[in-house]
Amino acid sequence: MSDKDKYTVVEAPEGYSGSGFFATTLDKAVGLARKNSMWPLPFATSCCGIEFMATMGANYDLGRFGAERLSFSPRQADLLMVMGTIAKKMAPVVQQIYEQMAEPRWVIAVGACASSGGIFDTYSVLQGIDKVVPVDVYVPGCPPRPEQIIDGFMKIQELVGNEPLRRRYSPEYKAMLESYGIKTDSYDK
Amino acid sequence: MEYTILLQELKNKFEDKILSVDEAADIFTLTVNSEAIKAIVTYLKEQQSFIFLTDLCGIHYPEQEKELGVIYHLHNLVANKRIRLKTFVSKAHPQIDSIVSLFSGANWMERETFDFYGVDFVGHPNLIRILNVEYMDYHPMRKEYPLEDATRLDKDDRFFGR
Numbered sequence: 001m002s003d004k005d006k007y008t009v010v011e012a013p014e015g016y017s018g019s020g021f022f023a024t025t026l027d028k029a030v031g032l033a034r035k036n037s038m039w040p041l042p043f044a045t046s047c048c049g050i051e052f053m054a055t056m057g058a059n060y061d062l063g064r065f066g067a068e069r070l071s072f073s074p075r076q077a078d079l080l081m082v083m084g085t086i087a088k089k090m091a092p093v094v095q096q097i098y099e100q101m102a103e104p105r106w107v108i109a110v111g112a113c114a115s116s117g118g119i120f121d122t123y124s125v126l127q128g129i130d131k132v133v134p135v136d137v138y139v140p141g142c143p144p145r146p147e148q149i150i151d152g153f154m155k156i157q158e159l160v161g162n163e164p165l166r167r168r169y170s171p172e173y174k175a176m177l178e179s180y181g182i183k184t185d186s187y188d189k
Numbered sequence: 190m191e192y193t194i195l196l197q198e199l200k201n202k203f204e205d206k207i208l209s210v211d212e213a214a215d216i217f218t219l220t221v222n223s224e225a226i227k228a229i230v231t232y233l234k235e236q237q238s239f240i241f242l243t244d245l246c247g248i249h250y251p252e253q254e255k256e257l258g259v260i261y262h263l264h265n266l267v268a269n270k271r272i273r274l275k276t277f278v279s280k281a282h283p284q285i286d287s288i289v290s291l292f293s294g295a296n297w298m299e300r301e302t303f304d305f306y307g308v309d310f311v312g313h314p315n316l317i318r319i320l321n322v323e324y325m326d327y328h329p330m331r332k333e334y335p336l337e338d339a340t341r342l343d344k345d346d347r348f349f350g351r
Contacts, residue, residue: 088322121337123329124321131340 010036027165034078034104035160036066038153041077043097045084048111048143052083055146065153074100079156080133083143085113086126098133099182103168106160108152109135112142134180192217192270195237203229216262218273223259226276227286230261234291239263239272242288245298247306251332255279257306261288278308287312305330 015024112118117127
């Protein structure tokens, strides 16, 4: 194509190519597809959510990374983005939303409050969402700039692209979920 | 309506129940015996047109003998006059008559005061926690409890003076 230099495409994974064929592992092909079409669920409770709105806007445009389509239903979401202070009363809601997401699912804690409670070291605030759900990537900042949120998102993409397909069926993964009190009955085939 | 007249009428009716009077502050304030609070609020509402309950809240003074306080702000909408009532109970016997039967708006305010200070409003129709998590086992605004959350991991005592 003549106008190929006007747009960019993702790089092909490692593999063997020859005349008319390209061979790679299934893990890598699936990972490539997954990581470039993430559907994030924004769980925005405070100022980090405002920064996320800027991240989705035209200047920063998270859509460039394949996350154009936000999912406001957990059923279709791949990535839970928790942005803001989570009160202890909100903690069961975060966990329920995580449980409603279909596998494979990832979680990113954006900002100091979601990561550790932040400045709200008090009896009413959950001291980090990793008390109720497993977190894959933490983004520091109070609030983080859109560049940091994008950096956190790209770290998630890295994890998604390199994840072995068997991981979510392993007993270790199940034990990890159960350590957070998340039901895993439906994982047995 | 002048406060001096109101005070005289209150003193005629509740002489031994009024513990102190503060006219100097921004709002005319009475400190009253906790057993008479419902009778006084009833009198103010029905006889003196203090028909609006602006606020009801708790306070904790650990140095006092009767540590826990409940504060009522009433508003006379006819004369546009306000009055503040303070009453104190001990932590061992934190019972105060509920005024939900007089002001429906007191329902959530009394629940909040119970939630944070553990004041037992006798006669409240549904005295359960309203803002904090249901499984909380103490009343967090009492001074003997620390503000900080005990589950915090990233703060090192040596650097944060805890």
